[in-house]
C-alpha cells in the first residue's frame with residue numbers, strides 16, 4: 001500500500017512517518033511539505049539521517065496515486081486542503097480539529113476559524129477507535145480525535161454509559177508534555193519559561209471542550225457541561241488526565257472495575273490497572289497504550305479516574321494508524337505493537 005503524509009515536518013507528521021515506515025502493509029510513504037518541497041526530510045529531522053526521499057509539493061499530491069492520505073497540518077488548513085481528496089473518495093485521516101465538531105457555530109466559536117463544508121463534516125467519522133470501530137470500518141474519511149479528548153473519553157465513557165457517575169459533575173484536570181504544542185517554537189515553550197515550571201493555559205476555553213461534550217452526547221447519550229483545564233509540563237511527551245465526578249448511586253470499586261473490564265477487556269491498547277495504581281506518563285511513552293486507574297473516595301462519594309497516553313501516539317499518529325488498520329481490515333495492532341520506551 002502507498003500512504004501519503006501532509007505536515008510530515010511537524011511532530012504529528014514525524015510520528016506518522018515513524019509508525020508507517022515500520023508498518024508491514026505499507027510499501028511506500030510519500031511525504032508532502034507546503035514550505036520545504038524538494039529538500040530532504042532528514043535535513044531537518046536529523047534522527048532519520050540517511051533517509052533520502054525528497055519532500056514532495058502539495059501540487060504533486062494532486063496527481064499522486066495513494067491508498068490513504070494522512071493530514072497533520074495545523075487546524076484550519078484541512079478545511080481548505082482536503083475537500084478534493086475526500087470528494088475523490090481517497091481514504092483520508094485528518095489529525096487536525098477541523099472536521100471533528102458537527103456544529104459549524106461551535107467550530108467557529110472554539111477554533112475562531114471559518115467552519116469547513118458541512119457535507120464533508122457530516123461524512124467524517126470520529127476516529128475514537130475503541131468506541132467507533134463499526135463506523136470506522138465503513139468510513140472513507142476520519143476525523144482523528146484530539147489528544148486530550150482521547151485520554152479523557154476513554155476514561156469516562158464506560159462510566160457515563162453505565163450511569164455510574166453524574167454527567168454534570170465532571171471535572172477534568174489535564175496535563176501535557178511540550179510536544180503537544182507542535183514543532184513551531186512559541187512563547188510558552190521557550191526553555192527558560194517552560195523548564196522547571198508548570199503552567200495553566202486556555203483556562204475554561206480550550207477547543208477540546210466541545211469535542212469532549214459532543215462525543216459524550218453521541219456515545220454515552222448524556223448531556224454534559226464539563227469543567228476542563230489544561231496544563232503544560234516540562235516533559236517531551238505524555239498526557240495525564242485526572243478526572244473527578246460524583247458517584248450517581250452507591251457504587252463499589254468492584255462495580256467500576258467490572259464495567260471497565262467488560263468494556264475494554266478485549267481491546268489491545270487499553271490497560272486497566274488495579275484501583276489507585278500510581279500511574280505515570282512514561283509507562284506509555286512511544287506506545288499506543290491508554291492506561292487507566294481509578295479510586296473511589298468513600299468520604300466525598302466521588303470517584304477519581306486517571307488516564308495516561310502518549311499524545312503523539314494514542315493521542316495522534318498511533319490512533320490514526322489504528323484507524324487505518326480498521327478501515328483496511330488489518331489486525332488493529334499491525335505496526336503498533338512496540339512496547340513503551342523505558343526509562
Ligand SMILES: NC(=O)C1=CN([C@@H]2O[C@H](COP(=O)(O)OP(=O)(O)OC[C@H]3O[C@@H](n4cnc5c(N)ncnc54)[C@H](OP(=O)(O)O)[C@@H]3O)[C@@H](O)[C@H]2O)C=CC1
Nearest residue numbers: 007009010011012033034035072073075096180182183316
Ligand atoms: N502534537 C500533538 O500532540 C497533537 C497534534 N494534533 C493536531 O495535529 C496537527 C499537527 O500537529 P503538530 O504536528 O503538533 O503540529 P506542527 O506545528 O508540529 O506541524 C504542523 C505541520 O503542518 C505543516 N503545515 C503548516 N501549514 C501548512 C499549510 N498551509 N498546508 C500544508 N501543510 C502545512 C507544516 O509543515 P510544512 O511547512 O513542511 O508543510 C508543519 O510542520 C494539528 O492540527 C494538531 O492540532 C492532534 C493531536 C495531538
Ligand SMILES: CC(=O)N[C@@H](CCC(=O)OP(=O)(O)O)C(=O)O
Nearest residue numbers: 075096097146147176180181207
Ligand atoms: C500542549 C498543547 O499546546 N497542546 C495543544 C493540543 C493541540 C491539539 O491537539 O489541537 P487540536 O486537537 O485542536 O487539533 C493544545 O492544547 O491546544
